[in-house]
Amino acid sequence: MSASDAAALASRGAVGGLHESLEGNGGGTAARREGPASSGGPATTIRAGERAATARRLGLRIAALGYLLALLGAPVAMIFYRTFEHGLAPVWNAVTEPNAVHAFWLSIELVAIVVPLNTAFGIGMALAIERGRFRGRALLGLLLDLPFAISPVVVGLALVLVYGRTGWFGNWLTSNGIQVIFSIPGMAMATAFVSLPFVARETIPVLHELGTEAEQAAATLGASAWQSFRRVTLPAIRWGVVYGVVLTTARALGEFGAVSIVSGRIEGQTQTLPLYVQDRFENFDTTGAYAAAVVLALLAFATLLGMNLLAGAGKHSPRSRPRSGQRTKREAIV
Numbered sequence: 336m337s338a339s340d341a342a343a344l345a346s347r348g349a350v351g352g353l354h355e356s357l358e359g360n361g362g363g364t365a366a367r368r369e370g371p372a373s374s375g376g377p378a379t380t381i382r383a384g385e386r387a388a389t390a391r392r393l394g395l396r397i398a399a400l401g402y403l404l405a406l407l408g409a410p411v412a413m414i415f416y417r418t419f420e421h422g423l424a425p426v427w428n429a430v431t432e433p434n435a436v437h438a439f440w441l442s443i444e445l446v447a448i449v450v451p452l453n454t455a456f457g458i459g460m461a462l463a464i465e466r467g468r469f470r471g472r473a474l475l476g477l478l479l480d481l482p483f484a485i486s487p488v489v490v491g492l493a494l495v496l497v498y499g500r501t502g503w504f505g506n507w508l509t510s511n512g513i514q515v516i517f518s519i520p521g522m523a524m525a526t527a528f529v530s531l532p533f534v535a536r537e538t539i540p541v542l543h544e545l546g547t548e549a550e551q552a553a554a555t556l557g558a559s560a561w562q563s564f565r566r567v568t569l570p571a572i573r574w575g576v577v578y579g580v581v582l583t584t585a586r587a588l589g590e591f592g593a594v595s596i597v598s599g600r601i602e603g604q605t606q607t608l609p610l611y612v613q614d615r616f617e618n619f620d621t622t623g624a625y626a627a628a629v630v631l632a633l634l635a636f637a638t639l640l641g642m643n644l645l646a647g648a649g650k651h652s653p654r655s656r657p658r659s660g661q662r663t664k665r666e667a668i669v
Contacts, residue, residue, distance in 0.1 A: 425626075429620075435623065444519070448523045448527075449523055450580060450587065456531070457531075457538060458569075458576060460479060461534075461538035461539045461542055463475065465542040466542065479536070482528055482529050487525070488596060491593035498516055499515075499516045522594050522605065525594050526587045530586040530587050533579045534579030535579070577645050578642065581639075588631065591610065595613075608631055
């Protein structure tokens with residue numbers, strides 16, 4: 336073989352190898368291009384993540400609703416079912432019994448006594464804590480929250496030790512013909528103590544957000560402290576006060592522990608509606624117990640409904656929205 340033939344063969348071999356190499360690189364590129372397509376791409380991964388997040392949210396909602404149903408929905412539904420299981424006549428006879436009627440009106444009387452007192456006290460305490468500048472405000476706030484920490488039974492026992500016949504003021508009260516324990520005054524004191532913080536705790540954040548600019552402006556214009564409170568502060572905090580009143584009412588209606596200690600549970604005299612429910616249940620009068628429980632539940636529902644209606648009325652009230660052409664306080668400051 337000549338040198339020219341050998342060179343031609345070498346040239347053809349190099350060209351063939353280069354062609355095979357290019358084909359191999361092309362095949363690899365095609366394979367790389369086909370790889371992500373076969374696995375679904377980033378869009379598929381994003382959709383899978385969204386589906387997983389949706390499943391987690393649904394799972395949390397189902398768990399929360401199931402927990403609420405087990406603790407609240409099922410027991411309340413069972414009480415209503417047991418109450419009306421045998422028709423309306425037994426229920427009506429149970430709720431119109433003289434002792435049941437007396438227990439109902441005694442509960443309403445305690446609410447009528449306690450709620451105005453705690454409302455006035457709560458507004459004053461909120462003003463003292465939020466507007467006052469004195470030593471011991473933090474301690475005053477802790478004392479205000481004391482009813483949340485102490486058991487109502489302990490509260491009732493403490494009232495008996497202070498105002499009972501053998502208590503600190505027992506001899507003086509007895510000698511003056513004043514009976515606190517086992518009567519309405521002691522029951523009102525116990526109910527007032529356990530429902531004391533609600534108005535103040537609902538009003539303090541509203542006062543904090545309100546600030547003092549409007550009150551200072553009223554004082555600059557010559558308004559007295561009472562005029563500034565009545566015309567500036569009270570209208571601004573009214574919804575916080577309303578929420579506190581609703582919570583106080585609900586707490587006073589359902590109070591059991593403290594009242595059971597100081598009332599003596601005298602049927603037809605010092606027996607409130609929650610105490611009447613327990614008494615009927617312990618005496619195997621399930622119809623009377625269930626009927627009284629339904630009355631308490633309806634009162635609670637009415638309280639919640641009233642709170643929601645008041646909240647809706649406040650949101651749609653003309654006073655809650657700035658008038659046309661009127662600047663808000665923030666805009667005026669800016």
